[in-house]
Amino acid sequence: MCVPDPIRPTLAFLGPAGTFSHQAAFDCFGASVEYVPKQTIEAVFQSLSPDVPFGIVPQENSTYGSVIETYNLLRDPTIGQNNFIRGYTVLAIRHCLVVRQGVKLENIDHVLSHEQALGQCRSFLARLLPGATLVPTDSTASAAEDISNGKTAFDPYRCAAICSSIVTTVFEGLEVLQQNIQDGEANSTRFFMVSHGSDTTIPTSQIFPVRREALLRISTFPESHGTSESERPNFAKFIRALDLDILRIDRRPALHALTFWDVYFIEVGDIKDGNTPWSDKLSQALRRATYPSIEVTLLGKW
Ligand SMILES: O=C(O)C(=O)Cc1ccccc1
Numbered sequence: 001m002c003v004p005d006p007i008r009p010t011l012a013f014l015g016p017a018g019t020f021s022h023q024a025a026f027d028c029f030g031a032s033v034e035y036v037p038k039q040t041i042e043a044v045f046q047s048l049s050p051d052v053p054f055g056i057v058p059q060e061n062s063t064y065g066s067v068i069e070t071y072n073l074l075r076d077p078t079i080g081q082n083n084f085i086r087g088y089t090v091l092a093i094r095h096c097l098v099v100r101q102g103v104k105l106e107n108i109d110h111v112l113s114h115e116q117a118l119g120q121c122r123s124f125l126a127r128l129l130p131g132a133t134l135v136p137t138d139s140t141a142s143a144a145e146d147i148s149n150g151k152t153a154f155d156p157y158r159c160a161a162i163c164s165s166i167v168t169t170v171f172e173g174l175e176v177l178q179q180n181i182q183d184g185e186a187n188s189t190r191f192f193m194v195s196h197g198s199d200t201t202i203p204t205s206q207i208f209p210v211r212r213e214a215l216l217r218i219s220t221f222p223e224s225h226g227t228s229e230s231e232r233p234n235f236a237k238f239i240r241a242l243d244l245d246i247l248r249i250d251r252r253p254a255l256h257a258l259t260f261w262d263v264y265f266i267e268v269g270d271i272k273d274g275n276t277p278w279s280d281k282l283s284q285a286l287r288r289a290t291y292p293s294i295e296v297t298l299l300g301k302w
Pocket residue numbers: 014018019020021022058061093114116117138139140141189
């Protein structure tokens with residue numbers, strides 16, 4: 001059972017120890033939180049509660065793009081109701097090819113990792129391991145753990161994991177065969193910090209960029225239950241009415257059954273900081289941008 005520590009709140013991350021999510025969280029929170037590993041990003045979201053007030057989830061990579069699993073989970077109604085995005089942090093990602101000690105490149109016929117990491121190392125894999133089978137795992141560090149303890153469906157002496165070099169200090173019998181195998185030196189991942197409740201005090205000052213920003217979820221649906229094209233919302237009008245900076249837009253299929261009436265995620269920023277509190281400015285913007293067939297939920301502001 002998890003007994004909450006009144007001094008050190010709990011933070012859930014995609015585990016096991018040694019993932020990039022773990023590093024991103026540690027860079028922000030250091031010793032001020034207690035870290036709880038979860039097997040999936042979904043489990044991180046699901047664990048948010050009074051006992052686990054904080055979580056961290058990967059949101060976007062500069063080489064491979066949006067983390068689809070995270071955006072799919074942001075469609076859940078609990079986000080924006082009980083759980084909220086509270087800010088973000090960016091981590092430079094340096095991938096390594098990690099093997100059991102003594103394994104050489106020519107021995108490898110399976111490469112295990114999180115699908116984001118496999119995607120971030122495409123050109124290395126195509127050049128140096130063109131014949132290897134790519135095996136998606138729950139996380140980068142879980143790939144290393146599986147090879148270390150022999151819990152893969154494959155011969156661990158014919159496998160490699162793509163992960164951080166830190167895993168060699170966490171799991172036994174592993175070594176780094178190649179370093180810096182990511183496509184592009186600038187490879188970075190942005191992580192969202194999430195909390196249970198919208199105003200839970202965050203035990204760090206490391207996470208927030210100076211800018212005032214927010215994430216909106218826009219659900220679209222036909223007003224009548226015919227799915228006529230003429231009912232499609234006019235996004236240009238909606239965005240003009242918001243009158244905020246539009247920092248990025250993502251789109252995922254909706255959870256309802258109406259085909260192609262999608263969910264949009266819009267990150268907005270304050271055009272100019274003034275004396276008006278950011279929450280008031282956001283409420284005013286959302287009032288200006290009220291349209292039939294568009295439902296807006298504030299998923300978080302920071
Ligand atoms: O699996 C991990 O280590 C994660 O934290 C997800 C991830 C994977 C690859 C790059 C950044 C984050």
